[in-house]
Amino acid sequence: MTGKAYVVGAGLAGLSAATILAARGAAVTVIEAAGQAGGRCRSYFDAAIGGVIDNGNHLVLSGNRAVHDYLARIGAHDALAGPPRAEFAFVDLRDGLRWTLRPNEGRVPYWITRASRRVPGTKASDYAKYAPLLWADKKTSIGDRIADRGPLWERLMRPFLLAALNTEPEQSSAALAGAVLRETLAKGGRFYRPRIAHPTLAAAFVDPALQLLSGKNASLLMGTRLRGLTFNGRLAMALNTGEATLPVSSGDVVVLAVPPWAAADLIAGLVVPNDFRAIVNAHFKMPAPAGIPPILGVIGGTAEWIFSFHDRISVTVSGADAIVDQDREDLATRIWADVAKALGITAPMPAWQIVKEKRATFAATPAQDARRPAAKTQWRNLFLAGDWTQTGLPATIEGALRSGEVAAALACRHLSL
Numbered sequence: 001m002t003g004k005a006y007v008v009g010a011g012l013a014g015l016s017a018a019t020i021l022a023a024r025g026a027a028v029t030v031i032e033a034a035g036q037a038g039g040r041c042r043s044y045f046d047a048a049i050g051g052v053i054d055n056g057n058h059l060v061l062s063g064n065r066a067v068h069d070y071l072a073r074i075g076a077h078d079a080l081a082g083p084p085r086a087e088f089a090f091v092d093l094r095d096g097l098r099w100t101l102r103p104n105e106g107r108v109p110y111w112i113t114r115a116s117r118r119v120p121g122t123k124a125s126d127y128a129k130y131a132p133l134l135w136a137d138k139k140t141s142i143g144d145r146i147a148d149r150g151p152l153w154e155r156l157m158r159p160f161l162l163a164a165l166n167t168e169p170e171q172s173s174a175a176l177a178g179a180v181l182r183e184t185l186a187k188g189g190r191f192y193r194p195r196i197a198h199p200t201l202a203a204a205f206v207d208p209a210l211q212l213l214s215g216k217n218a219s220l221l222m223g224t225r226l227r228g229l230t231f232n233g234r235l236a237m238a239l240n241t242g243e244a245t246l247p248v249s250s251g252d253v254v255v256l257a258v259p260p261w262a263a264a265d266l267i268a269g270l271v272v273p274n275d276f277r278a279i280v281n282a283h284f285k286m287p288a289p290a291g292i293p294p295i296l297g298v299i300g301g302t303a304e305w306i307f308s309f310h311d312r313i314s315v316t317v318s319g320a321d322a323i324v325d326q327d328r329e330d331l332a333t334r335i336w337a338d339v340a341k342a343l344g345i346t347a348p349m350p351a352w353q354i355v356k357e358k359r360a361t362f363a364a365t366p367a368q369d370a371r372r373p374a375a376k377t378q379w380r381n382l383f384l385a386g387d388w389t390q391t392g393l394p395a396t397i398e399g400a401l402r403s404g405e406v407a408a409a410l411a412c413r414h415l416s417l
């Protein structure tokens with residue numbers, strides 16, 4: 001008889017692993033500390049907004065292979081919304097300049113030869129200056145590799161890299177930036193059409209996965225925190241949740257898909273990323289005005305990306321450590337001023353909510369990247385997953401889902417599935 005599979009943590013890494021294991025016929029038990037699944041990618045009813053909101057706007061790109069495979073696996077292929085072609089609208093609040101990038105679909109980027117389609121104030125030759133990121137080594141930062149601080153940096157590359165890495169781009173790993181660029185911008189517009197979960201993160205990424213798991217008779221232990229792991233030689237032998245001790249036999253597997261600080265508490269001596277960056281999201285209860293782009297990049301303000309929904313306007317500020325401890329009302333007022341200017345709204349600030357995620361992602365610096373462990377551990381039946389493990393990508397949905405795939409593949413091999 002095949003052994004059991006325990007998946008600890010029902011964020012996207014854990015759900016990715018659990019759904020693969022369940023689909024392959026494993027007897028899966030998911031152990032999640034919170035009362036709901038989704039982790040850092042979750043939706044909930046917010047009383048101030050009077051509706052379901054996401055903890056933060058999550059943007060994925062059409063070229064995210066693991067996102068595509070995961071949504072297909074859980075039966076949610078149509079759960080992402082976005083324009084039919086890659087198109088990115090921007091406004092610079094300082095001088096009111098507005099522009100829309102219109103990349104072509106194919107790999108040869110002829111769009112950069114057209115002044116009307118590229119970043120204002122740039123030349124086609126400016127774009128080639130970023131090629132060194134595509135083959136950067138793991139020790140260098142973007143600041144070491146890229147000298148450009150002109151209009152292309154300020155109006156496209158800095159905002160794009162800050163969003164992708166959630167870390168001040170100058171200090172961020174050139175190799176992680178290169179990995180993102182190789183899979184998106186360098187492959188042509190069809191690989192970076194923006195995509196947003198529709199209508200919520202939970203509806204796209206979480207609820208269908210839980211339904212799949214229920215349909216496969218997986219046990220979902222919500223509100224259950226793993227408090228200790230017992231080892232014997234090269235095997236994990238038991239999981240302790242405080243209320244119960246679950247025995248783990250040598251034929252069973254454990255996928256530990258908790259955040260890095262939780263994994264380090266459970267496994268003495270495990271080296272994990274230990275420096276984090278915040279994200280602040282502001283939600284405003286007002287339908288976006290007609291004709292507004294679904295996503296608007298903002299330069300020169302506190303707001304960075306404005307997402308328009310039928311019932312609300314939501315704003316993301318990445319690498320937000322400088323503002324995360326500020327008063328919530330002050331933040332809402334400041335961000336609303338940017339939104340009003342960017343979208344031409346004269347109405348007073350509507351009902352709002354500020355969501356602060358202090359440890360949204362690990363800092364994508366070369367030093368932190370070097371602290372990411374592999375999925376395989378010294379224990380034969382224990383595997384790690386999470387956006388902070390060695391995925392080769394920054395902390396993103398794509399990275400989290402891929403980490404779950406890798407851990408599930410190792411677990412399936414152990415279970416002979």
Ligand SMILES: Cc1cc2nc3c(=O)[nH]c(=O)nc-3n(C[C@H](O)[C@H](O)[C@H](O)COP(=O)(O)OP(=O)(O)OC[C@H]3O[C@@H](n4cnc5c(N)ncnc54)[C@H](O)[C@@H]3O)c2cc1C
Nearest residue numbers: 009011012013033039040056058059226262386387396397
């Ligand atoms: C505000 C915000 C905006 C973001 N925007 C984007 C974006 O636009 N695009 C993008 O690709 N990515 C984005 N991300 C990153 C993305 O959300 C994460 O990379 C991804 O959700 C991480 O998933 P994970 O499963 O690795 O970790 P987590 O989501 O942290 O999951 C870990 C789970 O383990 C549980 N847990 C912890 N300790 C225990 C324990 N002892 N026992 C049992 N369970 C435990 C937690 O409750 C949690 O559910 C954003 C993140 C935030 C916070």
